[in-house]
Amino acid sequence: MAFEGLADRLQSTIKKITGKGKVSEQDVKEMTREVRLALLEADVNFKVVKDLIKRIKERAVGQEVMESLTPGQQVIKVVKEELTALMGGEQSKIAVADRPPTVIMMVGLQGAGKTTTTGKLANLLRKKHNRSPLLVACDVYRPAAIKQLKTLGSQLDMPVYSLGTEANPVDIATQALEKAKADHHDYVIIDTAGRLHIDTDLMGELSEIKAQVKPDEIFLVVDSMTGQDAVNVAESFNEQLDITGVILTKLDGDTRGGAALSIKAVTDKPIKFAGMGEKLDQLEPFHPERMASRILGMGDVLSLIEKAQENVDEKQAKELEEKMRTMSFTFDDFLEQMGQVRNMGPLDELINMLPGANKMKGLKNAQLDEKQISQVEAIIQSMTKKERQEPDIINASRKKRIAKGSGTNVSQVNRLLKQFSEMKKMMKQMTNMQKGKKAKGMKFPFM
Structure with missing residues (x-):
């Protein structure tokens, strides 16, 4: 975390x-x-x-x-x-041009994750705001950067504008803007060149692109793992380009936090987004208050709720509630729920959003449970359709077959069957409580 x-x-x-x-x-x-x-x-x-x-x-x-x-x-x-x-007081939202397209310049040093973050930002704009971005490959000095952006575009099913490695980056950006207007894209995200260090040539080129396309946002992408170096880089880029915001990458890593806590104070520019993992959907708006709560062990319930709303199907949730009430909950339903929780992100990340989770015994090492979840999924997937619907039919020979198919052992299969049975009993007790009956000895089997 x-x-x-x-x-x-x-x-x-x-x-x-x-x-x-x-x-x-x-x-x-x-x-x-x-x-x-x-x-x-x-x-x-x-x-x-x-x-x-x-x-x-x-x-x-x-x-x-x-x-x-x-x-x-x-x-x-x-x-x-x-x-x-x-850290900025309140969330700083992304700018929107009066007349589309909104132009965003992505700047930063090599190795900060700029190209990947360009893809993540485009994905977030489309997913959360229903926007249609055009990605622009302006890093002509690194052929791998153009190839990487095209690969990201392909994965996201999103257009990438490129004129290859021989064209002038200023011309690429200018023509991409015209292309975006013609094709009715509402965002243009320009992936500019980076260097291993700040130099005059790099800043001159970025200043030229800025003068030509007049971006609504200039986002500096910095690696939060680099601590004070990230702050120094932010200060230099801000002095020369007047950036509008910062995107911190690798904030999910074992970072000491210096960059996130210093950048706003040093540059007076907000952190707008944070990269919380390698996947293309792991870029999040930065909320200073929520981050402060997490640092102080107060949790981040709002972010947890937002993740749940994004990943949990409301209709399926209502159907599940009905199944729990009528005791028709099966291993198929259990597997489906585990998949939805998995989509919300790594378990340890979700647990860290719970108030006081860091003080609860067993939760601080929750990443160990990821392996257990994979084992549970493998066991259920090794069952036949009938076994998932009616686990009572699973006898000794069936258990051996399931264990072999899932790469586990019979005792692990027995444990899951017992936990599932206890969970169903608990659901029945909860239903009885709602009906006014007293539940005895109710306990959650996984705790």
Whole structure:
């Protein structure tokens, strides 16, 4: 998870102050010292840390905290609000041109994930906003970049405009804009050239493209794993191009969080999107408040709900509810539900969105459950249609066949059958409770 080290450190620090009926200036001083060390270890810019700690300290020993009924909780509220403000305060939405197409320039150094992010952004615009983007291959110095963008276009079934490696990038961008107008595309996303480092030639070319196509957005793509280097890159690009926003890639990795917490303060430009995985649907709008909540262990329920709404079919959910009530829930239904949960993203990522999940025993190592889920799927898929509908018919010889077909053993098959049976009993008890009957010994078999 992003910010894992920082999150653990901050949460243990503020936990000491949470339940206090009274908070002294000394308590605040000790807490802010720990917060300062945690932020510096997370590679947050020194000046940014200094300013943040000053604001937290001023507010935490102020009237709003000291005279409140729950001063400990008020201090945490102050820390959350200041972290949120540091990352931009509120979500910064993508610009829309008065007259289409909206033009977006993607800029950044080589290796930051710019070309892949171009495809992800196009996918997000089409999926969430029903837009029709045109991708433009302007990185003529790296033939692999053009090929990669065309491959992404093919995977997404989306057009890519390219004039090959011999054409001038400024001409490519200009002609692509005319093509987009003619074909009624409402977004043009230009994948520009990158370098291993910032140089005059690169900035000159990007400035020329900017002058010709007058983009509505200039997104700088930076690798969040590079910490303060990402912040320095952002500062340089912003000085020379006046970027409009930042897209952080690899925010799902083991990143210390310095880039996300420093970039807005250093450049005064918002983080607009965050890459949360390698798949083409793993680019998300950046919500400062939600990220602050996750860092402080308060979860991110809104993002979890949005993921569920995107991936769970409402009609299927109603049918499932009816099956649960009538006790006709089968292994086929179970498999379908597991598939929908899988589509929402990695288990550990979903669990980290739950408030206090990091404190629950067994949940911190939830990635281990991914293997168990795959085993469960393999066992169910090795059953016949009749066995999935009527698991009671599964005898010893059938169990051996299922175990062999799924690459598991008979004890694992037995465990799943037992858990499924207990789950159905639990559903019956819950139904009885709704009818006013008392349920005895109800427990969830997977916990």
